[in-house]
Amino acid sequence: MNVLRFFFVSLIGSCTAGAVWSQSPGRQQEGLTSPLPIPLVLAGNFGELRTDHFHTGLDFKTQGREGIPVLAAADGVISRLKVSPYGYGNALYLNSPGGLTTVYAHLQKFDPAIEQWVLEEQYRLKQFAVNLYPKRSFSFEQGDTIGWSGNSGGSSGPHLHFEVRQTASEKPLNPLLWDFPIEDHRAPQLDALWFLPVNGAQIQGVDAPFRSSHSRDTIAISGSIRLAVEALDRLDGANNTCGVFAMEARLNGALWFSWQLDTLDFSLKLDMNAHAYFPVWEKQGVQVHRLHRLPGNRLPVYKESALSPELSLPTGEVAVVGIFLEDIHGNQTERTWIVKGGEAYVECMPHKLYPYDQSCFVLGEHGGSVSAPAHAFYDDFWLDLEDLGSGRWHVGTVGQAVRKKLTVRLPLPPLDSTETVPSRGWVATMREKDGALKAVYPATLSEGEAVFSTRKFGTYALELDTVPPSIEPNRVHLSASGSTLRMSGRSQLRFSVSDDLSGLEEINGYIDGSWVLFRWDPKRERIWYELSDEKHRSGAEVRVEITAKDAVGNVMKWDGIVAFP
Numbered sequence: 001m002n003v004l005r006f007f008f009v010s011l012i013g014s015c016t017a018g019a020v021w022s023q024s025p026g027r028q029q030e031g032l033t034s035p036l037p038i039p040l041v042l043a044g045n046f047g048e049l050r051t052d053h054f055h056t057g058l059d060f061k062t063q064g065r066e067g068i069p070v071l072a073a074a075d076g077v078i079s080r081l082k083v084s085p086y087g088y089g090n091a092l093y094l095n096s097p098g099g100l101t102t103v104y105a106h107l108q109k110f111d112p113a114i115e116q117w118v119l120e121e122q123y124r125l126k127q128f129a130v131n132l133y134p135k136r137s138f139s140f141e142q143g144d145t146i147g148w149s150g151n152s153g154g155s156s157g158p159h160l161h162f163e164v165r166q167t168a169s170e171k172p173l174n175p176l177l178w179d180f181p182i183e184d185h186r187a188p189q190l191d192a193l194w195f196l197p198v199n200g201a202q203i204q205g206v207d208a209p210f211r212s213s214h215s216r217d218t219i220a221i222s223g224s225i226r227l228a229v230e231a232l233d234r235l236d237g238a239n240n241t242c243g244v245f246a247m248e249a250r251l252n253g254a255l256w257f258s259w260q261l262d263t264l265d266f267s268l269k270l271d272m273n274a275h276a277y278f279p280v281w282e283k284q285g286v287q288v289h290r291l292h293r294l295p296g297n298r299l300p301v302y303k304e305s306a307l308s309p310e311l312s313l314p315t316g317e318v319a320v321v322g323i324f325l326e327d328i329h330g331n332q333t334e335r336t337w338i339v340k341g342g343e344a345y346v347e348c349m350p351h352k353l354y355p356y357d358q359s360c361f362v363l364g365e366h367g368g369s370v371s372a373p374a375h376a377f378y379d380d381f382w383l384d385l386e387d388l389g390s391g392r393w394h395v396g397t398v399g400q401a402v403r404k405k406l407t408v409r410l411p412l413p414p415l416d417s418t419e420t421v422p423s424r425g426w427v428a429t430m431r432e433k434d435g436a437l438k439a440v441y442p443a444t445l446s447e448g449e450a451v452f453s454t455r456k457f458g459t460y461a462l463e464l465d466t467v468p469p470s471i472e473p474n475r476v477h478l479s480a481s482g483s484t485l486r487m488s489g490r491s492q493l494r495f496s497v498s499d500d501l502s503g504l505e506e507i508n509g510y511i512d513g514s515w516v517l518f519r520w521d522p523k524r525e526r527i528w529y530e531l532s533d534e535k536h537r538s539g540a541e542v543r544v545e546i547t548a549k550d551a552v553g554n555v556m557k558w559d560g561i562v563a564f565p
């Protein structure tokens with residue numbers, strides 16, 4: 001992968017067109033040192049989506065407590081001091097000779113001389129909240145203690161919010177462009193590609209946004225669509241959700257659209273809502289980034305190509321959409337989706353017969369729809385969606401073999417007004433008269449409806465699967481005393497693993513942190529590691545971890561100590 005980099009020219013240069021494109025990840029600038037005397041662990045990074053703005057700095061964890069010395073990241077003079085019950089709380093701005101301002105927020109206390117001066121100003125002005133530009137010189141050298149970390153202002157837990165700004169423009173710069181000692185070996189996480197229809201266009205036969213988490217299926221489109229990418233990043237040392245640094249889309253291998261968060265602009269902060277796919281960001285708080293610039297979006301972070309940001313394909317034509325993500329430390333993620341142009345689906349009337357090579361959808365009386373692609377059946381067909389009441393629907397036709405999967409959308413059952421609609425965990429089920437489960441299909445949520453694919457006709461209901469799989473050590477390994485598992489002469493390390501409703505999708509086992517093979521027999525609900533694989537240390541007590549994920553994303557983790565012979 002070769003993400004094009006539109007980088008600022010120097011420490012104080014601006015991000016103008018024609019700037020240097022050569023800064024490679026992992027080669028950050030020197031000149032700033034750590035603002036904390038503890039290992040740096042991030043709870044948030046630059047560019048992460050927040051309500052009505054991008055996060056413009058780094059949030060450093062402070063070991064869950066206040067009072068850790070905060071150190072000047074460079075030589076400098078205090079240019080601004082702010083005390084507020086909200087926002088940055090106690091914040092200190094340090095101007096350095098190189099043209100940079102570093103900002104330290106949510107502090108518990110300032111350096112004693114500053115603390116005394118701010119107190120005098122608060123008495124002089126007779127107010128708690130003050131925003132001061134001191135005329136007298138408070139100067140510090142790199143590494144000096146300028147204050148202590150805290151939890152002041154709009155902070156929900158002790159941490160240090162740290163920013164780097166261009167002094168002249170006050171624009172925030174991505175602090176990770178400087179070489180801070182921060183461990184990051186995790187690649188960005190690409191969760192889904194969103195297909196957004198323009199003016200009645202259809203994705204998979206439906207004129208509604210479509211979320212594709214699996215890249216192996218071909219996605220059929222008719223009309224013009226836009227794309228958006230659901231993605232986030234994480235760094236070592238903490239599981240906090242961070243933002244993505246750089247994203248690039250390629251269409252059939254050609255550069256299509258890209259962006260990179262080197263710098264932002266406080267005066268445009270609300271435009272974050274135009275960068276994000278707002279309906280999903282607003283409702284679910286999930287970071288979905290548009291791969292096109294809305295006409296009113298003024299953010300200076302995009303690189304557009306001559307290709308139209310809207311994708312439309314003639315019937316039968318195939319295109320490859322490649323999405324590349326890269327974090328500032330050079331960790332990369334890449335996935336591709338295959339998109340195919342198709343005929344627009346037309347609305348079919350219930351109980352009417354249509355030709356087998358027709359693609360159509362039928363609408364339910366109270367919402368929902370069933371879509372059949374052309375050649376879904378071998379013979380002419382009719383299609384129905386009937387609301388049977390009490391959360392059950394009949395989907396179907398009779399006596400037809402199905403060649404291509406149908407897409408079914410069902411309205412969610414009514415919830416208590418106090419309940420929030422779960423964004424995942426939905427499954428469509430078919431049950432026998434006695435309630436026994438006949439079939440289950442994982443569903444995704446789109447526009448307030450659950451969407452799933454099926455080749456089966458019959459009566460469906462929507463249910464929630466929020467229970468993760470269960471993982472239990474086989475009883476032969478349990479000893480009377482202690483929690484350490486014993487092998488008791490067995491040649492296999494066995495666990496019982498099972499899941500209700502959506503079913504197990506993925507099982508992974510680790511010994512001392514390294515992946516090992518667990519064989520799996522679903523009918524006996526058993527997984528096991530063969531000691532003959534010799535991936536464990538003999539005669540040692542080692543840590544074993546197992547994770548099991550079901551088809552709607554519920555995850556169970558087991559970890560414990562196993563004494564191997």
Ligand SMILES: [Zn+2]
Pocket residue numbers: 044055057058059160161162
């Ligand atoms: Zn912050």
